[in-house]
Amino acid sequence: MQQVVFGLIGAGGIAQSQHLPNLTRAPHVTLKSVCDVRPDALQQAQRQYAIPHATTDYRSLLSDPEIQAVVVATREDMQASLTIEALQAGKHVYVEKPLASTSDECAAVVAAQKETGRFVAVGFNRRFAPAYRKAKEIVAAEGGPWNIHYRLSDDYWRWGKSYPPRVRVIHEVCHIFDLLRWLTGSEAASVYCVESRPDDEIITLKFRSGCVASIMSSGYATMDLPKERLEVITEKGAVTVEDFVELRTFGFAHREPVLRFAGHTHPDREFTHKYLFEAEGAAALFALRRMGWALRNEAEAADALSGEPAPDAQEMRRYLNQTGPLWNYMVNKGWLPALDHFAERILTNEKPENAAAEDGLRASVLCHAAIRSRDNNEVVSLNGFDG
Ligand SMILES: NC(=O)c1ccc[n+]([C@@H]2O[C@H](COP(=O)([O-])OP(=O)(O)OC[C@H]3O[C@@H](n4cnc5c(N)ncnc54)[C@H](O)[C@@H]3O)[C@@H](O)[C@H]2O)c1
Structure with missing residues (x-):
């Protein structure tokens, strides 16, 4: 080859x-x-x-x-x-x-x-996640998307400390702006963003196709909660995807109600989750995340008790940081x-x-429009933007 x-x-x-x-x-x-x-x-x-x-x-x-x-x-x-x-x-x-x-x-x-x-x-x-390629295919065949909700939530309060506050929209939500443009095959006509606290935001978009979308972006979640969820209302039914591992269809008698997708692996790390997600879908993901979250809590509690990295938390830390799956990268995105x-x-x-350079530009325009909307409390119209 x-x-x-x-x-x-x-x-x-x-x-x-x-x-x-x-x-x-x-x-x-x-x-x-x-x-x-x-x-x-x-x-x-x-x-x-x-x-x-x-x-x-x-x-x-x-x-x-x-x-x-x-x-x-x-x-x-x-x-x-x-x-x-x-x-x-x-x-x-x-x-x-x-x-x-x-x-x-x-x-x-x-x-x-x-x-x-x-x-x-x-x-x-x-755009290349197997679950999203399948979702796009089903949605397109069932009358296209009319209403989309996307939740993107994680423990950014832990890992995002190197970024200044209120820019999560630029380096995280940009992914979802691109995904929505790709799923709808349309450009956003307007955007409105509100925050409850820095990096905890809701963004609503109206697309030229007529589709509306909301993005819940929260940097205050926990690893116990799977990071991403997509819900699409089509002409008369719905498609949901739980964190890239489980796609469900609703209202389509001729379609499989549940499709499951294998996990993503790193060559050096434990890999059984790949097969668990393929066989059990979201149930396996929920269980694995709960286990990781509980182990981390136990390790942190043991450290707090001894005032330094506790020897009896060593096994948990080794599993979490060196042996187990790469937690943020175990689903196939x-x-x-x-x-x-x-x-x-x-x-x-x-x-x-x-996504081409133009798509990078369009995502950037949406990020900055969302920030402008949030900071000025106004709906930002994008109708004039033709890239
Ligand atoms: N697609 C995804 O799922 C995904 C996930 C995480 C990060 N990212 C993106 O990837 C990019 C990198 O993120 P990261 O977390 O790996 O950052 P990082 O800071 O961990 O890594 C950046 C690396 O670039 C090196 N570097 C900086 N200037 C350089 C130069 N002039 N020449 C050579 N090396 C140089 C740094 O030394 C560092 O090792 C960011 O834009 C981030 O948003 C994408």
């Missing part, structure tokens, strides 16, 4: 949990080089994944003529400029979301993509198929189905 030669810029959190293992197992990909400004992360990645070349200088990676495509996974402050440099060096680019912090930077990537004619994929991987599809389309020179 033909393979595209990739380089990876940024070997941090998402690279370790997704891009490094996926770049080394996707059928249409071979990973030649990795770059990070942190030598420790770099060496660890190179050793663990047997990558032929490693560098702290991204320009040296971009100047390698053998490298055809790069994954950019630094952070939103640099991703646009790195993408533009990579495009100008003749590379195709898979860049993590959000494409940039500002819409102007996104527009510059759109311009560079057009100028160079290379492909850009933005890491809105949910489409990371691997999104990357492999991109590589395959580079080989055939056909436009990929991934």
Whole structure:
């Protein structure tokens, strides 16, 4: 099988949990080089994944003529400029979301993509989640979406501390803006956002197709609660998806009432959840999350009692942090198929189905419209925006 030669810029959190293992197992990909400004992360990645070349200088990676495509996974402050440099060096680019912090930077990537004619994929991987591809197919065949609710909730209060308050909409909710555009095949005409406290928000959208949608984004949930839930009302029935593992249909006599989807695994970690989710769907997910939550509570209580990491909590911590599934990445949100599809389309020179640079820009416009709506307490109209 033909393979595209990739380089990876940024070997941090998402690279370790997704891009490094996926770049080394996707059928249409071979990973030649990795770059990070942190030598420790770099060496660890190179050793663990047997990558032929490693560098702290991204320009040296971009100047390698053998490298055809790069994954950019630094952070939103640099991703646009790195993408533009990579495009100008003749590379195709898979860049993590959000494409940039500002819409102007996104527009510059759109311009560079057009100028160079290379492909850009933005890491809105949910478009490739098997459960969502099936949901889209069913919804489209049943009269299309009329009313959508999406809940995106997690313990951001724990993991999102490196971000300033009130920007969760830019780097988390951007995924859902893209998903809604993809599901409806339509553009938002207006957006309205209210918050109960910073990073605890409801966003409502009206699409040009007539569909309405609400997003409940909460950064104050618990790992006991599955992170995402999609509910779509179609012409006369409904489709729900519980955290990528269980799709249910309602009101369609000719359709399967329940479909279940396998979990996503990391090569180094325990993998039985993959089969449990496939066989038992949401019930297995609820049970596994409850177990992880309870173990973490016990470990934290033991630490609090002894005033330091408690030896008798060691086994629990090892399971939670080193052995068990990667909790945020155990359901299949489409990371691997999104990357492999991109590589395959580079080989055939056909436009990929991934979110393109324009989609990154449109998601950014929605993020900033939601923030403007929230801050000024007004409905923001987007009818004038044509990208
Ligand atoms: N699609 C998803 O599901 C998903 C999940 C998590 C994060 N993300 C996105 O991925 C991006 C990265 O997030 P993260 O959590 O991995 O961040 P991170 O901070 O853990 O990793 C970023 C890495 O980039 C490196 N870096 C920074 N500047 C560099 C440069 N000039 N050259 C080379 N390396 C450089 C840093 O040293 C760090 O190791 C963010 O945009 C984030 O929103 C996407």
